[in-house]
Amino acid sequence: MKPPIDILKAARSFRYAGVGIYNLFRFENNARIHLLACLLVIIAGVFFKITSSEWAIIIIQVALVWSAEAFNTAIEKLADLVSPDYHPVIKVVKDTAAAGVLMLAISAVLVGGIVFLPKLAALTGW
Numbered sequence: 001m002k003p004p005i006d007i008l009k010a011a012r013s014f015r016y017a018g019v020g021i022y023n024l025f026r027f028e029n030n031a032r033i034h035l036l037a038c039l040l041v042i043i044a045g046v047f048f049k050i051t052s053s054e055w056a057i058i059i060i061q062v063a064l065v066w067s068a069e070a071f072n073t074a075i076e077k078l079a080d081l082v083s084p085d086y087h088p089v090i091k092v093v094k095d096t097a098a099a100g101v102l103m104l105a106i107s108a109v110l111v112g113g114i115v116f117l118p119k120l121a122a123l124t125g126w
């Protein structure tokens with residue numbers, strides 16, 4: 001009888017996803033920009049001693065942006081394979097996928113502002 005959960009198969013899926021994460025940050029310029037932004041946010045979070053709720057919100061924001069970037073990259077690669085030449089539908093597909101990343105990046109910047117600007121203001125005496 002087949003076991004209800006195939007642990008080896010799950011472990012393989014984790015490995016493939018790990019390769020995907022590596023490729024994302026190794027080869028995609030925008031993903032590297034998001035990685036750098038994340039490192040700066042971690043440094044700021046440690047410096048300003050933000051609360052666990054603030055960390056939780058920031059972690060969710062970072063994960064949302066990275067995840068959107070991963071889906072966007074996957075869509076771009078698929079689109080390049082399906083249509084290496086210019087196609088108006090591919091333009092809509094790629095622009096829409098990029099819009100998804102931009103929307104979440106804007107929300108991450110706003111959340112960052114809400115969390116860090118008051119602390120920065122208190123520090124600098126604005």
Ligand SMILES: Nc1ncnc2c1ncn2[C@@H]1O[C@H](COP(=O)(O)OP(=O)(O)OP(=O)(O)O)[C@@H](O)[C@H]1O
Nearest residue numbers: 028029076083084085086087088090091094095098
């Ligand atoms: N085959 C295509 N047909 C139509 N428009 C395209 C096509 N390829 C790219 N574009 C247009 O160029 C924009 C940038 O596409 P591109 O695939 O170069 O993405 P990118 O954000 O520069 O990512 P990367 O540099 O990682 O490939 C798309 O949003 C789209 O408007």
